Amino acid sequence: MRQKLVIGNWKMHGSLTANAALLEGIKAAPAKAKLAVCAPFPYLAQCQSLLTGTQVSWGAQDTSAETRGAFTGEVAAPMLAEFGCAYVLVGHSERRTYHAESDVTVATKALRALESGLVPVVCVGETLAEREAGQTEAVVGRQLQAVLDALSIEQLYCIVLAYEPVWAIGTGKTATSEQAQAVHAVLRAQVAGKDAGVAQRIAILYGGSVKPDNAAELFSMSDIDGGLIGGASLKADDFLAIGNA
Secondary structure, eight states, rough: OOEEEEEOOOOOOOOHHHHHHHHHHHTTTTTTSEEEEEEEEEGGGHHHHHTTTEEEEEESSSSOSSSSSSTTTOOOOHHHTTTOOOOEEEEOHHHHHHHHHOOHHHHHHHHHHHHHEEEEEEEEEEOOHHTTTTTTHHHHHHHHHHHHHHSSHHHHTTEEEEEEOGGGGGSOOOOOOHHHHHHHHHHHHHHHHHOHHHHOOOOEOOSSOOOHHHHHHHHTTTOOOOOESSSGGHHHHHHHHHHHH
């Protein structure tokens, strides 16, 4: 049985003082799920300092598709590894939308992460317009296929997937457990088309306004292996409650 994984995405929130209180609260109590936080780049050293030796892992919210060079403002995967990161998000909908990241770019970032020993959390998801047009499976299938094509079977064993319907991120709307499960099942079947063993092992997280009061129902679905948590990850009690759902 796949262990549940709950990853907090702080997005562009935080301060040294607020982070310290949040991390102290998170690491002070046990959780049934495996926990991790993805912090803004400037706070990775703080996460490393406060979380080393605890049950909570940490990671970054993005990485460059390049490993070094004249790319001002970019942060390479080997740099993240030096700060003890276990995970890195790639292809989050906000990166795809605001920075025009293509499916190929996302796949390349996943490859760079793996080369540096990081676990890429590959995000896929559709907009409201795409869902209403009946394009959900086509959109997430296209996004996932770019990664399946770019990585070897061995590398695919080392990634995490996250389904995040764009229309449910930060809107207060949440896909029903049945809607989320249906997409997760499609994603797992697509991975199975590449390799059945990977499909059985890979964790597929749900991200989209997950809260303590809906986490248990979502996580009870057979193909939902945890959550990628936004706003609720900024409150220790809420994050822990989700990790114990």
